[in-house]
Amino acid sequence: MSWKIWSLKKSPWVFHVNTGACNNCDIEIVDLLTPKFDVERFGIKLVGSPRHADALLVTGGVTAQAAPRLREVYRQTPKPCVVFCIGACACDKGIFTTGYHMVGPVDKIIKEIDPNAIIAYVPGCPPKPEAMISGIVKALSAL
């Protein structure tokens, strides 16, 4: 394992991207960052700019307006980075599958610009913070 991946596992900084979620997953992500779960124990930190991020927490099924923004945010994230699809919508558009304005899901949009992107899925509507921690740990140990 190279030192780049080793250090990435030790301090994954996350950036939160909402691509048209109903806000439920966002609230759960905010829950994840509260003192109760204290993810800073693992070096996980919420950062304000995609250029600082190692992981994107994407919620929502990607609306037509959000798709170009999502691609731009992904390009602005320095590689190596991991994309986390948080919630049913981000994983597979969820209840909005037949929506006229939906161009997602997230992995399709990301793979259009980077076929080798590392993408992890945390399903649920919304997923519990425990599920997100479990997903992040599994994804990072698979790197």
Place this chain on the structure above:
Amino acid sequence: MTEALQGLFWIIIFPGFLFTACLGLFASWIVRKVSALVQWRVGPPVLQPFYDVVKLLGKEVLVPQDAQRAVFIAAPVVGLAGVLLLSTMLWRTALTQTAFIGDIIVAIYLMVLPSLALILGSSASASPHAAVGTSREMKLVMGYELSLVMAFVVVVIKTGGQLNLAAIAQQASALSISGMVAFLVALLCVQAKLGFVPFDMAEAETELGSGVLMEYSAAPLAIWKLTQAMMLVALPLFLVMVFLGGFGNAPMPLVWGIGKYVLILVLLILIKNTNPRMRIDQAMKFFWVYCGIALAVAIILATIGNNYGINWL
């Protein structure tokens, strides 16, 4: 030749880069750990700041398309150089009592260098968020710089016009009314210099998305993080030297010196954790009006005390 080697050793290894960077990363772990304990959390492991820097060094460097490339990349290096010189000079004075006349003025200039480099680098990044952060940082520098210099003027008057750090460090100026006022104001100025809450409006993660540092990624960001960590060593050390009597001539100077340093660090962390972020206009008003008036009174008291030989004034 040996003198040049000795100088290089001072700058790169012992009190300079390697030592100060390690100590700074440890100090920034203390900041995060104590903040976590205040919020009833467990907090990060000891090596967390080290992991962060190593990780950032291994990532891809992105430079914005419209950025002024050379300035954008050079700015963090200039900032690091400034704080490196500052910390080497201060440690040398603290440990070996060697100093030159006017080094307090040199130190004041070197302390501004990281802020100026930050202003240059972020304004070269062509980002609107960074532009707002830059303008706030500039106003903040103008705000606290006046108070900081006035606080040092109080000390210089109290020591009878000494401009030599080793001579200033002979007496603990904070053990008097004017010295205490100057020390408290200088502590708040250091808080602003470190970009800690309540004076973190230039970075302001929740409103500007880390403002001045927004466009930096990977290695340049790692250099900024190192610069900030080293500032966390150099600035409290400078306060110890100027106000609290340095490492002193007590039987165990190192223990005393580290105790004073930890005291200042804890004060900074407690201020950080018990205050909300100020607006930039509030911060400028605070430094210019309230701190300015307090320091003017302190200067008058110090002058009277010095002229009539009243040490506690």
